[in-house]
Structure formats: C-alpha cells, structure tokens
Amino acid sequence: MTDKHRLSPPLKGEADPVGDSSLAPEEPEQTVEAQRIILHIDMNAFFASVEQQANPELRGKPIAVIGAAKRTVITTCSYEARAFGVKTGMNAWEARQMCPQLIFVVGNNRKYTYTSTQIFNIMREYTPMVEVFSIDEAFLDATGSLSLFGSPERIAHLIKARIRHQFGLTCSIGIAPNKLLAKLASDMQKPDGLTTLTPDNTPEVLERMPIRDLCGIGAKTGKQLAALGIRTCGELGRFPVEILKRKFGVTGVRLSEMGRGIDDAPVVPEEESEEVKSVGHSTTLDRDISDPGEIRMYLLQLSEMVGRRARRYQVAGKTVTVTVRYPDFTTFSRQESRPGHTNNSDEIFQAALKILEGIELEQPIRLLGVKISNLRQQQEQLPLFAGDRKKALLASAMDQVNNRFGEFSVTFGSLLGNEGGSKVISPAWKPEGLRNVDVE
Incomplete structure (x- = not known):
C-alpha cells in the first residue's frame, strides 16, 4: 500500500487477555502480542472485480477502471491487466502500450460504495469490532468471537464464502495478533489468499521481509532507513533504538517496534472513532x-x-x-x-x-x-x-x-450543465457518519 494507507498511531492500553495471564512469567521485552486475534480483509482489485461481475463480457479480460474520460488515470485494474505490467496511477496511453487489448471502464462510485457497505455488514455478523480502513479493506477484532465460530481461520473462510456467494468477489485475509501484522499477512498471498502470522512464525517472516512491505513505512522513510543500512524488518528490529531516536525523534521508537512486529493499536469501530475535526x-x-x-x-x-x-x-x-x-x-x-x-x-x-x-x-x-x-x-x-x-x-x-x-x-x-465533480472516492470514505462522502 502507499503512504496514504498509514495505520493510526498506537494507543496504549491492555488488550483483552485470553486465559489467566497472571500465571505466565513476566518478560522484559515483548516481541509479538499473543492475546488478540485480528483479521485484515482486503478485497482483490475491488473496482475492477465489481465491474467484471456486473458485466460478464469483461470477465477474464484485462480491464482498467478510470475516472473521468478526459483524465484517464487508472484507478485500479484487473489481475489479467496486472499480468502485463499495468498498475494503478498509470496513464492510459502508457497502460495501452503495455497491454494493447486493455479495456477501459469509467468507474461507477455509487456501485462501489453500495457493494462495500454490504460487505462490511457481512463482516459485522462475525464481530461488532470492525474498523473500516478504506473502501475495500477493514480490520476485525475476532478475539471475542472464537467461542461462537471456533478458530480465526474458520471465521476467515466463512467470510470469504459469503462474499464470493453474494457478490462473486474474492478477498485476501491476514490473521495475526495485531493490526500491523494482519495487514502484512493479507498482502502476502494475493489474490484470494489466507495467511496466518503467529508469535512462532512471525520472527522468521520479519527477518527477510523488506521494510517497505510494512504499512506506514513510505518511500521517504524507506530511503532514510536504507541509508542506515536497514533494508529488512529483521534489521530494523535489531538496530539500536537510540540511533533511530536521534534520526527520527519519537518516531524512532515506533519504527523499532514495527521491525519486531509490535503494535498495540486497537480496532476502532466507527461509533468509537475520534471526533471528526x-x-x-x-x-x-x-x-x-x-x-x-x-x-x-x-x-x-x-x-x-x-x-x-x-x-x-x-x-x-x-x-x-x-x-x-x-x-x-x-x-x-x-x-x-x-x-x-x-x-x-x-x-x-x-x-x-x-x-x-x-x-x-x-x-x-x-x-x-x-x-x-x-x-x-x-x-x-x-x-x-x-x-x-x-x-x-x-x-x-x-x-x-x-x-x-x-x-x-x-x-x-x-x-447547470456541469458534469464535473467527484471522480475519486476519498481515502477517508466511511460507509456512515460525517466521513461518508456522497459520490456520483
């Protein structure tokens, strides 16, 4: 994801424990929280997939969703188009050079917001703790739902099946003890993937994972870290935190925690989110x-x-x-x-x-x-x-x-007569409340 998909700053507070944590020995430094079950659900090529389901003639073909016809910048594209190197943000002429048979579809934002809202409602049937992260992704805290549905993997499979049956769409799901790792896990197998990161396998995964794969580390920060010789999460987690603090200020501590897979940011449903300013x-x-x-x-x-x-x-x-x-x-x-x-x-x-x-x-x-x-x-x-x-x-x-x-x-x-207006859904879009931007 790009910089605009940053995770919110961590909020301090104890997560709901599973079992009697008072019996466990106290560790001097925690590396990965084990008490929460967080799912990150990311719809695959969402706008393009919705268009392919709405029009059977587009299925299996390389398509690119664009905004206004005169501003043909690609909003997203199907996996068939991605196989040719077509990417989000690419100009139409450049994309056409890479894929001559590319089909351009002008986006229908009302269709996407309606579908998105219905999908989020499905998620809420498995836990009330749903945080909408963008129009095509959300975090779920399923810690309290295990007694009803069993394992987190079963919850993930049930949600996948519901979305596929009702909308014909696929999603990739990451399961982990926190939001940072769940987001990372959902990106590891696309499309239609399911990846679980646990305290046991996380250190091995982070050891070789490029730092740019962590949500919240953008191009600028990545270059600054590379200048320090840091290119993987494992290297970031081991790097002296005092040097990171001198370079990045208080953010240096957060970067060190990210390298070790630590994130205590809670899943915040819309009704509990901060007041819009x-x-x-x-x-x-x-x-x-x-x-x-x-x-x-x-x-x-x-x-x-x-x-x-x-x-x-x-x-x-x-x-x-x-x-x-x-x-x-x-x-x-x-x-x-x-x-x-x-x-x-x-x-x-x-x-x-x-x-x-x-x-x-x-x-x-x-x-x-x-x-x-x-x-x-x-x-x-x-x-x-x-x-x-x-x-x-x-x-x-x-x-x-x-x-x-x-x-x-x-x-x-x-x-009157002006057909301009909103062509792109705001990253702050929410299905309800003050951030629910009306779209055409």
Whole structure:
C-alpha cells in the first residue's frame, strides 16, 4: 500500500487477555502480542472485480477502471491487466502500450460504495469490532468471537464464502495478533489468499521481509532507513533504538517496534472513532483548467458538497481552506477564519473564492479542494434574522430534494450543465457518519 494507507498511531492500553495471564512469567521485552486475534480483509482489485461481475463480457479480460474520460488515470485494474505490467496511477496511453487489448471502464462510485457497505455488514455478523480502513479493506477484532465460530481461520473462510456467494468477489485475509501484522499477512498471498502470522512464525517472516512491505513505512522513510543500512524488518528490529531516536525523534521508537512486529493499536469501530475535526472534499478535474469562471464553478460545486454534508450532521465550521494542485503535482493550501461558524454553502463559497482570488496561480489547476474546520455542533433551529432564515430554509429544501433524488438534482443555476465533480472516492470514505462522502 502507499503512504496514504498509514495505520493510526498506537494507543496504549491492555488488550483483552485470553486465559489467566497472571500465571505466565513476566518478560522484559515483548516481541509479538499473543492475546488478540485480528483479521485484515482486503478485497482483490475491488473496482475492477465489481465491474467484471456486473458485466460478464469483461470477465477474464484485462480491464482498467478510470475516472473521468478526459483524465484517464487508472484507478485500479484487473489481475489479467496486472499480468502485463499495468498498475494503478498509470496513464492510459502508457497502460495501452503495455497491454494493447486493455479495456477501459469509467468507474461507477455509487456501485462501489453500495457493494462495500454490504460487505462490511457481512463482516459485522462475525464481530461488532470492525474498523473500516478504506473502501475495500477493514480490520476485525475476532478475539471475542472464537467461542461462537471456533478458530480465526474458520471465521476467515466463512467470510470469504459469503462474499464470493453474494457478490462473486474474492478477498485476501491476514490473521495475526495485531493490526500491523494482519495487514502484512493479507498482502502476502494475493489474490484470494489466507495467511496466518503467529508469535512462532512471525520472527522468521520479519527477518527477510523488506521494510517497505510494512504499512506506514513510505518511500521517504524507506530511503532514510536504507541509508542506515536497514533494508529488512529483521534489521530494523535489531538496530539500536537510540540511533533511530536521534534520526527520527519519537518516531524512532515506533519504527523499532514495527521491525519486531509490535503494535498495540486497537480496532476502532466507527461509533468509537475520534471526533471528526474537518469536513472537506476535493476533486481531480477532468482536465487542467485556468479559466476563472470555470474555476469558480468547481469551487461552488465543492462548497455545496461540503455545506450539505455539514448540514446533514449538524456541524458548522469557522475556518475555510482551499487546496490547489498543479499539473506538476505541486500542492498547497490556504485558509482563512470567518467571524462566525457556518455550514451555508454560499458563505463557504464566498470565503473560498476570497482565498482563491488572493492566490497568484502560476499554472493551470489539476485538483481543487474545499474544507471547513474548527467545527462546532450546530443546533437545528432557524436563525433570528429574516435573511438568514431564508438562506437556511432554501438550503434545507435543496437538501431534502437531493437526499431523495441524488446529488445535485437541485443546484445553483451556475452549475447547470456541469458534469464535473467527484471522480475519486476519498481515502477517508466511511460507509456512515460525517466521513461518508456522497459520490456520483
């Protein structure tokens, strides 16, 4: 996985013990926790597999799922395409050179989010401790479910069978004493794999495992570790922690633990997750744009998506942030705090527009984002002044129609005819709650 799939920082606390741990001798340094049973479930080539199941003519063929037709960057591809060297993030022309018979399919985000939600519901039938990690993967704490289902391998096989029977899809599952190792295990056999890491076999696996295979160690950190002569997890676990601390600060201790397979981060279901601190949405545009009118149109659309989601969950933000990415992938953000909190789309747009007008754009825009932060809970009551009440009632009426008939069924006149918008599902997507970004 890439850097965006980092595990959350470890939270200190005792895991539920199995048996009477007080009878066990106390060890000076723990290498792998043995008391928890964690599963990491990763759907195989999820978007492409969903498309192949929906269209039998695509089955067994090399396909690539792309976003907007004019921005043909590959979101994911089938295993048949991967055999030719096609990869996620590759441009369509480059992929076509590698695989002339490649079939491009424009992604259907609503189809993927619906399927994903149903799959997560299947997982919750085996344990309530399900943490959605992304649209196609989740962590399960099955420690308390063993008395009902037997072994963790049986739970994994039952879930695999349910997903295959109901959706015709496969997944790879890793079983381990913690999230770090479960994630590592699920990547070891793809597609349709099942790998179990135990305290007995983990040291041997880590000894030869490249550090870049650990979730949370990206390209930059990997290069820094390689400069120290560290290329495998075994080498990382044995490396003097004091040197790692001097090089990486407090993160050095965490890196040392990762090299030894230690991770006490809990599985956190949605209802127990931390309070969301911002509401935002960004979109990679169909094409690079520089026309001020077109930029304002997308800015308004993003502001409406942010405002609508904030209103649905009754939060309002005081700080508005605009994010811009150029074609060369230079990315920057600018923010401004308002006098008061708001979730009104037009007020968010006006603040975002003011920020953007203060930026001297050096290149066309590839990606545009709008976010509100510094949130507070907004009580559902009409404003005192007539003008504000009119705005609130209008927004409420638009929300009711769009909730029933779909995003932008009713919208601002300046957005009519615009077929842009969200083409990529946010990595922060969740099946429910404030992070549940509506997609087209």
